Amino acid sequence: xxxxxxxxxxxxxxxxxxxxxxxxxxxxxxxxxxxxxxxxxxxxxxxxxxxxxxxxxxxxxxxxxxxxxxxxxxxxxxxxxxxxxxxxxxxxxxxxxxxxxxxxxxxxxxxxxxxxxxxxxxxxxxxxxxxxxxxxxxxxxxxxxxxxxxxxxxxxxxxxxxxxxxxxxxxxxxxxxxxxxxxxxxxxxxxxxxxxxxxxxxxxxxxxxxxxxxxxxxxxxxxxxxxxxxxxxxxxxxxxxxxxxxxxxxxxxxxxxxxxxxxxxxxxxxxxxxxxxxxxxxxxxxxxxxxxxxxxxxxxxxxxxxxxxxxxxxxxxxxxxxxxxxxxxxxxxxxxxxxxxxxxxxxxxxxxxxxxxxxxxxxxxxxxxxxxxxxxxxxxxxxxxxxxxxxxxxxxxxxxxxxxxxxxxxxxxxxxxxxxxxxxxxxxxxxxxxxxxxxxxx
Amino acid sequence: xxxxxxxxxxxxxxxxxxxxxxxxxxxxxxxxxxxxxxxxxxxxxxxxxxxxxxxxxxxxxxxxxxxxxxxxxxxxxxxxxxxxxxxxxxxxxxxxxxxxxxxxxxxxxxxxxxxxxxxxxxxxxxxxxxxxxxxxxxxxxxxxxxxxxxxxxxxxxxxxxxxxxxxxxxxxxxxxxxxxxxxxxxxxxxxxxxxxxxxxxxxxxxxxxxxxxxxxxxxxxxxxxxxxxxxxxxxxxxxxxxxxxxxxxxxxxxxxxxxxxxxxxxxxxxxxxxxxxxxxxxxxxxxxxxxxxxxxxxxxxxxxxxxxxxxxxx
Numbered sequence: 001x002x003x004x005x006x007x008x009x010x011x012x013x014x015x016x017x018x019x020x021x022x023x024x025x026x027x028x029x030x031x032x033x034x035x036x037x038x039x040x041x042x043x044x045x046x047x048x049x050x051x052x053x054x055x056x057x058x059x060x061x062x063x064x065x066x067x068x069x070x071x072x073x074x075x076x077x078x079x080x081x082x083x084x085x086x087x088x089x090x091x092x093x094x095x096x097x098x099x100x101x102x103x104x105x106x107x108x109x110x111x112x113x114x115x116x117x118x119x120x121x122x123x124x125x126x127x128x129x130x131x132x133x134x135x136x137x138x139x140x141x142x143x144x145x146x147x148x149x150x151x152x153x154x155x156x157x158x159x160x161x162x163x164x165x166x167x168x169x170x171x172x173x174x175x176x177x178x179x180x181x182x183x184x185x186x187x188x189x190x191x192x193x194x195x196x197x198x199x200x201x202x203x204x205x206x207x208x209x210x211x212x213x214x215x216x217x218x219x220x221x222x223x224x225x226x227x228x229x230x231x232x233x234x235x236x237x238x239x240x241x242x243x244x245x246x247x248x249x250x251x252x253x254x255x256x257x258x259x260x261x262x263x264x265x266x267x268x269x270x271x272x273x274x275x276x277x278x279x280x281x282x283x284x285x286x287x288x289x290x291x292x293x294x295x296x297x298x299x300x301x302x303x304x305x306x307x308x309x310x311x312x313x314x315x316x317x318x319x320x321x322x323x324x325x326x327x328x329x330x331x332x333x334x335x336x337x338x339x340x341x342x343x344x345x346x347x348x349x350x351x352x353x354x355x356x357x358x359x360x361x362x363x364x365x366x367x368x369x370x371x372x373x374x375x376x377x378x379x380x381x382x383x384x385x386x387x388x389x390x391x392x393x394x395x396x397x398x399x400x401x402x403x404x405x406x407x408x409x410x411x412x413x414x415x416x417x418x419x420x421x422x423x424x425x426x427x428x429x430x431x432x433x434x435x436x437x438x439x440x441x442x
Numbered sequence: 443x444x445x446x447x448x449x450x451x452x453x454x455x456x457x458x459x460x461x462x463x464x465x466x467x468x469x470x471x472x473x474x475x476x477x478x479x480x481x482x483x484x485x486x487x488x489x490x491x492x493x494x495x496x497x498x499x500x501x502x503x504x505x506x507x508x509x510x511x512x513x514x515x516x517x518x519x520x521x522x523x524x525x526x527x528x529x530x531x532x533x534x535x536x537x538x539x540x541x542x543x544x545x546x547x548x549x550x551x552x553x554x555x556x557x558x559x560x561x562x563x564x565x566x567x568x569x570x571x572x573x574x575x576x577x578x579x580x581x582x583x584x585x586x587x588x589x590x591x592x593x594x595x596x597x598x599x600x601x602x603x604x605x606x607x608x609x610x611x612x613x614x615x616x617x618x619x620x621x622x623x624x625x626x627x628x629x630x631x632x633x634x635x636x637x638x639x640x641x642x643x644x645x646x647x648x649x650x651x652x653x654x655x656x657x658x659x660x661x662x663x664x665x666x667x668x669x670x671x672x673x674x675x676x677x678x679x680x681x682x683x684x685x686x687x688x689x690x691x692x693x694x695x696x697x698x699x700x701x702x703x704x705x706x707x708x709x710x711x712x713x714x715x716x717x718x719x720x721x722x723x724x725x726x727x728x729x730x731x732x733x734x735x736x737x738x739x740x741x742x743x744x745x746x747x748x749x750x751x752x753x754x755x756x
Binding site: 013041043081107109235238258290307331347406414 | 460461462463464466467468469470471473474477478480481505506507508509510511591592598599605614615617618619620621622623624626628629630641642644646647728729730731
């Protein structure tokens with residue numbers, strides 16, 4: 001029964017994403033993590049074996065564990081991000097399993113948006129390739145706090161340290177320049193099991209953690225509580241019952257930072273001020289609460305506050321603006337053009353907006369900029385300038401992933417058009433303007 | 443509704459000063475989802491079957507809006523072959539919290555000739571029509587379901603907010619990317635959004651949460667002696683729904699249910715787990731998934747769940 005007690009004492013949750021090209025061995029790595037953490041159960045394995053056998057394959061195809069849809073199995077491709085769950089004695093994991101080819105950028109952006117760690121896979125025989133640079137760039141743009149470079153297929157290069165060291169150095173240099181704060185390089189063979197869950201006997205020159213060990217020990221949540229507090233109001237709770245005639249609580253999830261009873265706060269965009277009188281944390285009254293807890297705040301003054309407002313400590317309240325400059329990843333099939341009227345969803349607030357300018361489009365492969373592309377199409381990353389109908393209390397994405405991010409939505413049919421990150425990023429450096437205009441394919 | 447006082451404090455085993463336990467993180471995320479829907483939709487409804495996932499959903503909704511009442515009604519699709527203990531639990535819970543329950547009845551559809559009984563007697567797939575018609579007639583624009591991505595490979599692809607067209611269909615190829623915690627609930631009149639607050643929970647998370655929050659469940663989740671018979675490798679409850687057949691032998695066994703649903707397709711497992719702790723210990727070492735162990739309808743074909751979801755099933 002050890003496993004029961006161990007699993008029950010697991011305290012934290014790590015959300016991470018995997019990125020890898022088609023043949024980098026991502027499915028094998030994911031399969032091994034799931035399999036070796038005993039997260040693949042017998043009936044799932046039996047189903048995979050049955051289908052593999054029916055297709056005449058000799059060994060069970062572990063990719064079938066992750067390819068859930070009829071079309072995916074028929075075509076042998078992965079269509080969309082899938083989320084998988086596994087646990088070890090030390091931690092629970094939510095893995096955003098992002099497909100490596102079709103619709104590549106938007107899938108990785110989707111997976112990386114909630115990830116605290118990204119695993120970028122590289123084939124040791126090929127080293128850092130174009131795709132690897134795209135993965136690194138997306139991880140940097142989305143500000144994933146930890147990046148793991150998994151140099152896979154070490155068995156095919158005789159487990160040579162020099163091969164690993166060269167790839168690790170090249171990647172670390174590139175990713176650091178993009179602003180990735182922490183990079184851990186691990187030499188692995190997903191197929192043979194080297195350094196995935198068990199340390200490798202074939203690479204005694206490597207003294208670092210295995211992939212799983214690193215996933216289990218990397219710190220989480222530190223970035224959320226180190227930032228100034230932000231509290232987007234989701235819903236106003238007013239029971240108006242005999243028992244609670246005067247209760248008025250502002251319900252929301254703390255987006256960043258720490259809130260305390262007695263703290264002076266400002267409500268944006270109105271600018272009204274008050275003091276936190278009470279914090280109700282899902283049924284119990286507390287003195288302190290932190291991101292990402294869902295709580296209800298009660299304020300000392302009866303002021304007009306509704307969904308979409310932002311409560312922040314008066315000492316560190318954000319400025320409001322109607323002119324948003326941001327880097328966006330375009331995720332829809334219909335293009336985003338200059339002059340387009342859109343909806344902008346930021347935290348709990350949705351406002352009308354106009355795309356004023358698209359100053360540049362970025363090519364992830366070499367980080368070159370295409371000035372004034374006129375429009376962004378699916379999977380493009382570019383800079384935009386958007387004018388909103390109402391002021392927004394918007395942080396820079398570099399300061400807060402939660403209050404610096406937004407969606408652009410097509411008001412006509414509700415399609416999510418673009419994922420936006422406010423403020424500067426490496427995509428705003430206008431250093432290399434290249435006038436080649438044939439776009440890039442996936 | 444009691445809440446353990448310790449869980450909001452930093453866990454000594456956690457690795458950062460303000461880390462949340464995994465259950466607190468999942469709870470916080472689910473509550474955020476409930477509040478988003480309350481803030482953005484006109485007429486949401488919670489699918490409530492009296493099963494453990496929907497019970498956990500209701501518990502989360504109660505916490506999310508306390509001390510105000512839950513601002514949603516409930517909907518149950520009654521197959522006509524539900525476990526009496528579960529229906530009793532359902533009605534008692536609805537009354538206790540002063541909620542409003544709509545029941546869409548498969549039996550009524552069959553009696554009116556609008557649905558035909560299947561040769562195998564399974565009514566689970568028949569739920570889709572009463573469900574989607576209830577959504578249309580009662581004009582629900584957001585429908586909470588207790589589906590979890592760990593349940594089944596098609597569900598692993600499901601979004602937290604899943605847009606359904608006027609025919610309630612799910613098109614896995616045309617899902618909106620879901621970025622950060624920014625859920626896009628825009629929909630045209632006639633369309634609705636399915637919402638899954640428990641997407642990121644596993645079966646074990648659900649049980650641990652039930653234990654932590656001390657949530658009452660229908661008795662059939664715990665080991666008890668019951669008259670069952672075997673069909674396609676599953677222990678099914680004998681009853682008026684059409685089992686057992688002459689060739690199937692009824693016996694009394696010590697069993698419990700891991701899921702509750704239609705009696706004709708929900709199998710029991712042999713178990714002596716009579717308490718929450720015993721159930722958690724059993725699940726933690728089980729080598730079978732919840733649905734693999736107990737759902738006959740998922741075994742109909744490799745893509746059974748996906749096909750039903752496309753038609754409007756949860």
